Structures are given as structure tokens and as C-alpha cells.
Amino acid sequence: MWAHSLTAQDYQDLIDRGWRRSGKYVYKPVMNQTCCPQYTIRCRPLQFQPSKSHKKVLKKMLKFLTKGEIAKGNCEDAPMDSLVEDAVAGDFALINKLDIQCDLTTLSDDLKQSLASAEKTKGRGPQKEEPEEFAPAPQREEKLWSGEPSQLMKVLTVPKPGKGADLSKPPCRKAKEIRKERKRLKLVQQSPTGPLRGPQGQGQAPSLGPPKAKCNQPKSLEDLMFDSLPEDAAHKLEVRLVPVSFEDPEFKSSFSQSFALYVKYQLTVHQDPPEECGQTEFTRFLCSSPLEVEKPPDGPECGYGSFHQQYWLDGKIIAVGVIDILPSCVSSVYLYYDPDYSFLSLGVYSALREIAFTKQLHEETSQLSYYYMGFYIHSCSKMKYKGQYRPSDLLCPETYAWVPIGQCLPSLDNSKYCRLNPDPAAVDEDRSQEPGRVQVFHKKAIMPYSVYKQQQKDPSEDAVVLQYASLVGQSCAERMLLFRN
Template identity: 70%
Template sequence: MASVVEYKGLKAGYYCGYCESREGKASCGMWAHSMTVQDYQDLIDRGWRRSGKYVYKPVMNQTCCPQYTIRCHPLQFQPSKSHKKVLKKMLKFLAKGEISKGSCEDEPMDSTMEDAVDGDFALINKLDIKCDLKTLSSDLKGSIEVEEKEKEKSLKKEGSKELIHPQAIEEKLGSGEPSHSIKVHIGPKPGKGADLSKPPCRKAKEMRKERKRLKLMQQNSAGSFEGFQARGQPVSVLPKAKSNQPKSLEDLIFESLPENALHKLEFTRFLCSSPLEAEHPANGPECGYGSFHQQYWLDGKIIAVGVIDILPYCVSSVYLYYDPDYSFLSLGVYSALREIAFTRQLHEKTSQLSYYYMGFYIHSCPKMRYKGQYRPSDLLCPETYVWVPIEQCLPSLDNSKYCRFNQDPQAEDEGRSKELDRLRVFHRRSAMPYGVYKNHQEDPSEEAAVLEYANLVGQKCSERMLLFRH
């Protein structure tokens, strides 16, 4: 099984949703007819990102708003005060139906889209944009059957679009332009809304009763936590954390709920259609590698769907869409924290899978800096493709929107293309080295395009992936 891609080249001078420049954006892209999880892992480690079946890489020293690949270290991650606030808000809602007033300051303040070549599709980063689930034209309970049928069709039809159930979603997003179905979070005006830094007022007697009840439940339910499940996953019970240690992320997510809790939150996980080929190696995670829909069910009603890619070394977030009636739960932040915890759980069985990729970090756009709050995290150097702790990058980014993070001036891109003739192409239903293919070509622009592609994807991917040539 090999990845088959069609390089589309440079796309420059188009609209940027971050700074609203009408012609400031620049990126190179390719259409992925199929792709292995290892190839995509190597591509995102060189600054690429998928938007449906379109895979693109910003031209960092040309684009108006440089987008740096960011990854979080889940094994060392400790939730911040604002993250804990979101988790506690969810628990209060599930236990008592309490709804916090005002907006969550940690929610992204704007939406962004990456237009695919010729408007084929638009990327929705799960932390950036929230789509209205009420626009879906069919019940998501039958999503897995729909997706499997569409996947079979896409394998037979070259260049078909990724279908996110149902078709209405594709129609809304395919143009690359925002529509009424996309809900953009707007924060409260200064001086308006509830003070989220203060907990809601509660009586001391009520708090004592709740603590006693939780303590009894924890004692009776010790050892009942079974971790994450692929289907029907409830908010479970964890043993009480030691009092002299801060609560872990899992402690906060799975904190005990009273028996008379008003709401029940469950999860299901399904494979979904994407260019990534599903793989189930013996030494991989139980769920396998590929693209997955994670559905969030509240009292039997679906309220959110997140898409993630599970790759050899990471869980990569793609996007989230949810019912705007539940925006008060800060589902973008909540789902990111759930996915960080999920990455930790996958790591227990697959040790090399130890990172959580959050897409792009855009420092030149202040309202898009929130991803840097998930610490510890690294940014990818756009020239040498090494990971650098974000704390070391921020001073440079404050001075210049485009930066080389690798401080060694002699360092080079170790994964760069070194032998163009070893690049593999797919021509007339046959795979062959580029050194053989070029002997039959007379177009002088051919080699320039192939060389550009090879430098962007690197030597390893150029030797494994098949570059489709007409």
C-alpha cells in the first residue's frame, strides 16, 4: 500500500481569515488520493496539514500570517486554572444542571479557513471553528454506515472529496466561505457578563453535604474506572486523588458525580472517511490508526462531533462541530482536554504515541495564540524542521512574525531531498523512479515542479509516496 498524491503547486495571493488580507496568503498543496498514516505523520512533521483530502503547507516566509505547527506533550501536561474551570463547569452542569453565565475567555475569538485548491474543501480546525449541528440533514446515529459507503465510493473514484456526514456539511464548507451554519464565538464586552474568575455562590452546608456524598461514592467505587472505551463511554468514577498532590487531568475529567446527577455524558468513536488508510498493526493502539469521529452524547442526544487522526506518534486534532445551544460548556476546550487525556491512554499501550498535535499556532494574530496555553508544547522550525519549546520561540515571534527557531546557524534540513532520481512517480498505471520517468519527458517545467515537490515533502516521503503524473 502506497500513498498516491497529485502536486498542485503554489497558491498565492488569496484571502486570509486571520488578518483579513484579501491577497496575503500563500501555500503549496497537493491532492491526496490515498495516504498512509506514516506518510502523513512525516508530512505534518515538515509543516503540512490536511484539509479533507487536500494537503497544504504554508509558504512561511511569504504568507501574511505564518502558521507554525504546534504539538503538546500530554504526558507532562498539567491543566491551567482556566482549563480546570472548563472541566468544573462541565461537572456542575452534569451534576446539577448549573449553567455559567457569560462566555468562556479561553474560547477562540475568531474563525479561520484554509481554502483548498480550486475551492475543493475548507479546513476547520477543531479549536478554531464551531459548526451548527442543527444544519445536519440526517441523524448522526447512522453516520458509520453512511461513511463506510462513501469510503467505498471514494476508492473507486479518483480525486473524490472527503465526505463528512451528511452532504449538507460539505456544501456549507466546500466554497471556503463562512456561512450561517458556522457559529463564531464572540466574547463578552468589557464590563459585561459574569465574572468567571469567581465560583458561583453556594451555601457552606450544601458544599459539606456534597463533599461527604462524593467521598462515600469514591470509597464505594474505587477501582471501577475502566479507562476510555470505543463505544458507550460514560463519565466514570476515579479514586480520590491524594490530598498532597494536585489532581491529574483524568481526576478532573472523571470526577465522581452524585447518584442523582441530572445529566449523563457519553462518547462513541467511529472510523470516518479520509485520505488516510486505516491500519491495525499488532503493536499499534487497539482502535488502530486512521481518522475517527468522536461523538459526544448528552442524555441520548448528540451535541458535538470531533474528528481526530490517530497517527504513529500522535493524536492530531482536525476539527469540532457542535450544537450552539451548548456553547456555554466551552466544548472546544473541553474536547481538547479529553483528547489530551485520550492520547495519554493510548500511550500506555503504544509507547511511541506520545504527542497531541493542535494544528497551527499563529502568533501574528493575537486572538489565535490560545493554543500556546496547552503546555508544555513545541513549535516546528520552518527551516530545519526541529521542535523547539514554545517558551524559546515567543521572544523572537514578538519581534518578527516569521522566525527560524533553530539557533544553530549551521543547521540544515536533515530530511531534505538529496537524490531526485529516487523519487517515485505513478505514470500510466505504473510506479517507477523519477530517474526512469524523466528520460521520456521533454517539458522543461516538469523537473522544476518535481524538484519543488521533493524539497517540500522531504527525501523519505518522496521515496515512499507515488507522485501522479499525467
């Protein structure tokens, strides 16, 4: 439907029923019929913890601002990158756990423990053979000279000149092993009795006394993002929140630069034809908004409405995030950026900035506590990355209840379209039950549909209005005005 004008609360209620806007065009996917069901997704910023890949992006930006150019490599940026590290988050948790456990043990102790666990599991079914480099020296010798051709080949094969490892240099060590060894040596030096030995000399670690004041809690998003820059930083980044209005002097003065950036982005990243990237298309798509500007006393200082978050680097706009600020959330609409800076993963960075911005607005307005990321499509990798911003919820397409995404994934793996609400008795609490109370705007007059219906003889009107009422819900149907000509 075309929205000539919407209050912030009306649009908040619409997106909580699966609607989204593109300019003034407001649409809702037919979930059980489309080939790729689009589930509304929201993140909970108050509980959000950046993943390892998120931290990498923040550190990369900090390094760029501090020192200048960094190795760009071959980096293609999505609106919010989905990296392999996130997909194996469980492995990272295991690695972190092992790092803690191994702080007070030597690498040889680790290897012995690995071998012991391998012996225990032996005989429980086919197991992968233990790599030779983890076997003790005597065991390695027996294997090497056991007469097996494969083993002999490994020993007798000599690298050709210029290829293979340089045997004159010490073997390489993994960075993780070096970190553990440094930690162990540091603890040995800090111990008042020298080497970490137990009372009976059994190699047990003594108690290190009460915990230090330093806390090992992970850094918050704000700590990572707003880490202070030195005075001689190579670059300056500023994020400006600008209302989408040609009456706003800041928006008006930056419009030409913002539009030029949009054209460059669409041509380069999306390969759009130039005729589809005109100023009219840009204005209709990202500058025209049906949202009415509201500044209630209990709302945020910036008010509710549509905004552009402009990322200024050394006096030049390199990215623009289009957002809506609503009573309960910050809703992400679109992002366009300078492809020359794609090595900074601006899609990920801007999403993290918007999450942090939502937390900032929450301090002003307690009910504003969610970050809406648009649609999540489980069967599409380009849209699936949004599920990596956790904790997050998906909107049930039948009951319009929010369900944690972790509970939804098993069902979505089996079927593209699912009723996500696990409660079989749950229903749409705001379903249309009295279509006669739908508000209609007809001939410059406002009237309930029951009155309008008496003036019309077209039987098709009923089907249209009933469908409209069921899709927007009873609350919006009684507040919004459905234009009929």
C-alpha cells in the same frame, strides 16, 4: 496537493514537515512569504498540567452534569478558549506561594509585612502610594486630618441615598482573606497546646510533626475530568470514538444527526451561507480522508486512521471532534458543536479530552505521545490560544526540529517569520538530495523519476518534481507515488 491515499506513517512524516490536511486536500504554508506564518504546534500530554482556566472548564462541566443547568451568562466559545488567567500564570504562581506562606500568620501580620517592605523600597525611585486601607489606624488618622483637600474629601463625602456602601453592615472581605483566616483558626484548634506560640511566646509556629499522608500535589487531568458522578446526576455525557467510514454501522446511523449539528454550528458560529453547508461540502471537508485504515499488532486497539469523537449528552450529539490517530500522535482536525451549549466551553473541554485520550493511547502504544493542534499563528489572537496548552513545541520551518514554545516567543515578538532552531549549524536532515529517486506513478506503472524523465520532453517537469521532493522530504518522496499524467 491532492492526496488520493496516504499511509498513517506518510502523513505523520508530512505533518512533521509542516503539512496539514483538509479532507483529502493536503497543504503546506509558504512560511517566509505569507502575511501570517503558520507554525505547526504540538502539546506534550505526558507532562501536561491543566491551567487554572482549564480547571474552571472541567469543574463547570462536572457541575452541569451533576446538578443540571448552570448560569450560562454571555459565553462565546473558541475552539480552545484563551483566557486572561493563562496570560498571567506567573501571578497565579505568586498568589499560591503567598497562600502557603500566610497559612500560619494573621491578616494583621500580613499587613505589617507589606508596610515593612514598602518602607524598604521607599527612596528607590517613584513608588505608588500605599492604599489607605492598608495603613495602621494612627497613620490613617494623621493622613485624614493633615489638611490636604484630597484627604478631607475622601472622609467628608457621604454616599447619596441608594448609592455606595451600606455603612450599617460590616465591611466586605475578600474570599482569599476569609480562606486564610479559616486555615489559621483550623491550625490553632488542631494544635495540642492551644494558640500557636513558640517556647518564648514570640508567636512562632511550632513544628506540626511529620507530614500527613494527604498529598498536596495538584490533581491530574484525569482526576479532574473523570471525577465520579453521583447516581442521581442530572445529565449523562458519553464520548464515542467512531471510524470515519460509511461502512461503519455506528458512523452511518449517526451521520444525519452529526450533519445537522455541523450545519447549525457553521450557520450560527461562522455565519456561513446555507449554500456552503450542504451535505457534499460536509462530506468532502470532514468525512473524506486520505488515510488508510491500519491496525498493526504494535498499534492501539482502535488502529490508525481518521475518527469522529462524538459527545453524546442524554442521547443527543452536542459536539464532534474530528481527529487523526497516527503512529506518534493524535492530530486534531476540527471541532463543531451545538451553539446552545457554548456556555460549557466545549472547545476547551474537547481539547482536554483529546489530551487525556492521547495519554490513554500512549499506554497501549508507547511511541504515540503527542497531541498536534494544527497551526499556531503568533500574530492572530484566534490562533494564539493554542500556546496556552503547555508544555508544547513549535516546528522550525527551516530545519523541521521541534523547539519549546517558550524559547520561540521572544523571536516571534520581533518578527512574524523566524528560524526557530537556535543551532545555526543545524540543517534539514531529511532534505531531498537525490530527486531521481522520487517515485512516480505514470500510465499505471511505478518508476523512479530518473526513468520517467527520459520519457518526457517538457522542461517544466523538473521544477515541479524538485519542488515536490524538497517539500515532502527524501523519505516520503521515495515511499509516496507522485501521479503524473
